[in-house]
Amino acid sequence: MERGNQTAVAEFLLLGLSSDPKVQVLLFIVFLSMYLTTILGNVMIIAAITHDPKLHNPMYTFLCSFSSVDICLASTAVPKLLSNLLSERKTISFTGCFTQMYFFISSVTMENLLLGAMAFDRYVAICRPLHYGRIMTKNICTLMLSGSGFMASMHSLLHTVMASGLNYCSSNQVHHFFCDLPPLLKLSCSDTSANELAIFVEGSILLSPFLLTAISYIHIIWSILKIRSVAGRHKAFSTCSSHFTMVTLFYGTLFFMYLRPSSSYLLDYDKVVSVVYTVLIPMFNPFIYSLRNKDVINAIKKVLGRKSMSPHA
Incomplete structure (x- = not known):
C-alpha cells in the first residue's frame, strides 16, 4: 500500500522497550500498575475540585485542566x-501512528501552556493579592484555557502534517514504544531540515510559557523574601512549591528531548527519558499536589466519604 508519492510504508513496527518475553511481562505489570495509578490519581483530583465549592477558583481550575491533560497524555x-x-x-498503522503523534504533541504542548498560566496565577496571588480578583476573573481563565487548547492543537497539527508528508521508504522500524517526532524524523529517508527548523522555531515560540514561568518565580521569590514573618514565608512558599516541582520535572525532560537535533537521538537512553514524561510525570502530579495541599486532601476525603456512605443512603 502506498500513499501517493509520499511514502511506501503502510504501517510501522514499534520496537518498544525490550524484546525479551520475560522482561515484557514484567514491564506489562509495572506499566499497567502505573497507568491505573495515573488514571485513579488524576480522576480523584478532578472529582475533588469539581465537588468542593471552596476549590472553584483559578488555581484549581487550572489544576483540574492539567489533570485532564495528564490522563490524555498517558492514554x-x-x-x-x-x-x-x-x-x-x-x-501500528500509518494513520494510527500519526494520530497518536497528534494527540501526544497536543497534550505535551497543552501542559506547557497550562504551566505558564498556573505560574502567572501564582504570581498575581502572591505579588498582587489586592488585585487578584480583578485580574484573574472567570472570563480571563476561560480565555486562557481556550487559547491554550487552540494553540496546542495548531502546533500539533503543523508537526503531524509535516511528518506524515515525509518519505518512509527504507524501514518501518520505530525505535520507540510510541510514535514520537524525533525517532520518526530519524527513520525518514527524506530531507528533514524543514521539520527540524519548524521544531526549533515553534520551540522558541513555545518557550514563552517557560519564560513567563521563570519571570513569575523571580518576582514570587523576591516578594516572599520580603515577608518578615517566617510563618508567612512558609505559607507563601507552600502555595507554589507543588507547581514549581511540576515545572522542574516537565521542562527538564522536555528540553532534553526536543531542543536538540534529531541526529543526537540516543535510542535506549531517550526511551527511558520518554517514560519519565509519558508515564512517571502524569502519575506523580496528583501526589505532588495532594500531599502538599491540605485543601486538596480535605476535598479528596470528602469525595471518598460520600462514596463510602452512598450504599447506605
Whole structure:
C-alpha cells in the first residue's frame, strides 16, 4: 500500500522497550500498575475540585485542566505500549501512528501552556493579592484555557502534517514504544531540515510559557523574601512549591528531548527519558499536589466519604 508519492510504508513496527518475553511481562505489570495509578490519581483530583465549592477558583481550575491533560497524555502512549508488550505483532498503522503523534504533541504542548498560566496565577496571588480578583476573573481563565487548547492543537497539527508528508521508504522500524517526532524524523529517508527548523522555531515560540514561568518565580521569590514573618514565608512558599516541582520535572525532560537535533537521538537512553514524561510525570502530579495541599486532601476525603456512605443512603 502506498500513499501517493509520499511514502511506501503502510504501517510501522514499534520496537518498544525490550524484546525479551520475560522482561515484557514484567514491564506489562509495572506499566499497567502505573497507568491505573495515573488514571485513579488524576480522576480523584478532578472529582475533588469539581465537588468542593471552596476549590472553584483559578488555581484549581487550572489544576483540574492539567489533570485532564495528564490522563490524555498517558492514554495516548501507554495503552498501545501495554498491548504491544503482550502481542507478537507490535505494529501500528500509518494513520494510527500519526494520530497518536497528534494527540501526544497536543497534550505535551497543552501542559506547557497550562504551566505558564498556573505560574502567572501564582504570581498575581502572591505579588498582587489586592488585585487578584480583578485580574484573574472567570472570563480571563476561560480565555486562557481556550487559547491554550487552540494553540496546542495548531502546533500539533503543523508537526503531524509535516511528518506524515515525509518519505518512509527504507524501514518501518520505530525505535520507540510510541510514535514520537524525533525517532520518526530519524527513520525518514527524506530531507528533514524543514521539520527540524519548524521544531526549533515553534520551540522558541513555545518557550514563552517557560519564560513567563521563570519571570513569575523571580518576582514570587523576591516578594516572599520580603515577608518578615517566617510563618508567612512558609505559607507563601507552600502555595507554589507543588507547581514549581511540576515545572522542574516537565521542562527538564522536555528540553532534553526536543531542543536538540534529531541526529543526537540516543535510542535506549531517550526511551527511558520518554517514560519519565509519558508515564512517571502524569502519575506523580496528583501526589505532588495532594500531599502538599491540605485543601486538596480535605476535598479528596470528602469525595471518598460520600462514596463510602452512598450504599447506605
